[in-house]
Amino acid sequence: MIVGEYRNQTTSVLFTYPIKRRKLIAAKLIVILAFTFGVILFSDILLGSILVAADRYHPFVEDSLAMKQVQSMLNAYVVSSLSAAAMALIPLAFSMRKHSVTATMVSSVLLVLIVCSGFDGPLVSIDAALAIQLTLGVAGLAIAWLSMLRLETNDVN
Template identity: 60%
Template sequence: MLKLIQLELRKHRFARNFRTAGIANLALILFLIMIGFTDQGAEDYAFADYHVSFMLIDTFARAVFIIFGGALIAKLIISEYRNKTMNVMFTYPIKRQKIIAAKLIIVFVFTFVMILFTDLLMGALLVITNQFYSFIPDTLTMSDALVLLLKYTISSLSAAAMALIPLFFGMRKHSVTTTLVSSILLVLVVCSGFNGPTFSINTLIVIPLTLGAIGLWIASLSMIRLETKDVN
């Protein structure tokens, strides 16, 4: 499986995706800085305390990379079904399930790593910046940081699994557009906020965990369908 994953990474020149993810992170940093300056002085200031600030960072990180994950699914799987190269791959002396599993593992791991990395990077930059400008009045203890790391890890895992959901819609007619649109709609639902930045659907832990389980179920379902409908 590891060898198959390496072949897929080379085939799609996957290193370029890390460069694109770096640009996305830079854009996200600039966007958060803009929010910090334009929203300053408001009653529901986005960076009023660490709890709200970290939730805002995590929300944007998940939004960016769930869509990114949808784009990877469209590139690695849907487009290959559409241009018939997947049928050629299925003639290789490798189990079909392994081929699809390798692609889905790449999407899952990349999405998880990038969301967690972005959360930690943005969080560290926030703490360092606050040391100089003190715009957040409360303090962040070591125990708070450990709890935050656990929350980030769980959030990243559930979001990475969630990013597999667009596969279900994209496989209906092997549509790249449907895959991307469904990932955007998923983000609009999951990352929507109510009552300013203090509450979002993701704060109800059962919802992202359930959606993550659905994403894993869809991935396993795609394995079953390989022997029937999807190869016709």
């Protein structure tokens, strides 16, 4: 969304409005964060619900699901969705250098390949460690912040 507007030169028209550039970019980043968070959380809850519903008709999970487990799963879904939404901002660093949508897509795919790859199945992946998820999330937020700081000087020229 942001890189496409830079590439198509529509940001120069947007920046003529009497609104600070940082606020405009911050609004776009918030939209990206909220959309990514909402879609990931919705898909996690939907797939979890489908799993529970399928287990009622074809029992393949041995234990029953308690409310305490549901609450801990929802908490894990929210934390995972927040960190994934913040990680979605990491490709912004690569794409803002060349104002290239292709660089955004390639860096996004590479990031997902690195983060979600498992060495010995899904239990030993980088995504399984909460500290790594949160660190990458903070890195995404830092990249977004630095992009907003550079906006006044480098990104407009």
